[in-house]
Amino acid sequence: VGNAHDLITADSAQRYLEEARKWQALAASSSPATERAEAQYRIGAMLDEVRELLNRDLAAHGNVQGLPSNYLVAELQRRGAPLAWSEKPRRFTANTQYFEQALGLAPRGPRATDAGVRLLKGRFYDSFETDPLAADEPWPRLAEQIVLAEDLAARDLQGDAREEIQFIGAILHARASLRAPDATSRRSHGRKAREAITAFEARYPDSLRSAVMPILRDALGKN
Numbered sequence: 001v002g003n004a005h006d007l008i009t010a011d012s013a014q015r016y017l018e019e020a021r022k023w024q025a026l027a028a029s030s031s032p033a034t035e036r037a038e039a040q041y042r043i044g045a046m047l048d049e050v051r052e053l054l055n056r057d058l059a060a061h062g063n064v065q066g067l068p069s070n071y072l073v074a075e076l077q078r079r080g081a082p083l084a085w086s087e088k089p090r091r092f093t094a095n096t097q098y099f100e101q102a103l104g105l106a107p108r109g110p111r112a113t114d115a116g117v118r119l120l121k122g123r124f125y126d127s128f129e130t131d132p133l134a135a136d137e138p139w140p141r142l143a144e145q146i147v148l149a150e151d152l153a154a155r156d157l158q159g160d161a162r163e164e165i166q167f168i169g170a171i172l173h174a175r176a177s178l179r180a181p182d183a184t185s186r187r188s189h190g191r192k193a194r195e196a197i198t199a200f201e202a203r204y205p206d207s208l209r210s211a212v213m214p215i216l217r218d219a220l221g222k223n
Contacts (some may be wrong), residue, residue: 006066007053013072019046020081027101037106041115043081044098048118050076051092053081058091089129094122116152117161120145124168132171132212133219139181146172146189167209172194174216178223190220 002027008016018044026039050072057065064070076082084093099119102111123145127135135142149169157165170193197213204210 007051007057007070008066008069008072010068013068013075016072017075017079020076022081024079024081024139033105034109037102037109037115038111039107040098041102041111044095044102044115044118047076047081047083047095047098051095055084055091062090081204086126093126094118096122113152113155113157116148117157117165118151120148120165120168124172133175133178135175135217139179142172142176142179144177163204163207163209166196166200166203166213167207170200170213170216174220177220177222186223190223193220 016092020187023039023042023046027043029036029212033040054064054069054073057063057069064073070180072085075210084095085091096119099115099122101117102109123137123141124132127137137145146169149165149172152165153162153169173189173193173196177186177193180186180189193216197216201210
């Protein structure tokens with residue numbers, strides 16, 4: 001029996017599965033690369049939407065509530081589009097591989113900027129629990145993230161996306177200043193981190209994210 005508070009209903013579960021089927025078929029077809037990129041992007045965006053609903057459930061109740069939600073999770077898994085899960089924080093994590101595939105197929109396609117933003121955010125927020133500088137990602141992954149953040153920052157992003165990408169960029173440079181494999185790189189990233197921190201504070205003085213900047217500056221000072 002459906003609960004009035006279920007975030008996923010029998011109807012919406014069916015709709016998500018229908019969407020997954022349609023886009024998976026297109027992704028696996030011999031259609032042009034831009035169309036397959038669109039399909040990969042759509043699968044990733046749909047899983048993002050489902051993940052956010054399920055994580056709200058987990059935050060409120062400690063487990064996935066309702067038959068439709070549990071059915072949807074099981075069916076997505078069965079159909080080869082499982083939701084990523086992390087046992088330690090007990091939450092669903094970003095399904096970044098779809099955005100990576102979309103970018104690989106059409107690096108300058110119509111969905112490329114949004115796929116890049118979703119890829120960067122997904123990897124960034126899943127890389128730490130409470131302290132954004134204490135991430136346990138390997139150096140090549142961090143270096144890759146920095147390249148993506150810089151590429152996105154140079155694009156015409158709007159509103160909150162622009163602020164968030166610059167915020168993530170500052171933190172990634174600060175991480176790199178602590179973790180790069182050689183002293184020259186550490187110094188270079190330290191300099192870029194300080195520039196990014198100053199620029200962020202000047203551009204977004206009233207943002208809640210600005211509260212993180214003095215903490216980053218402090219960590220760089222100790223290094």
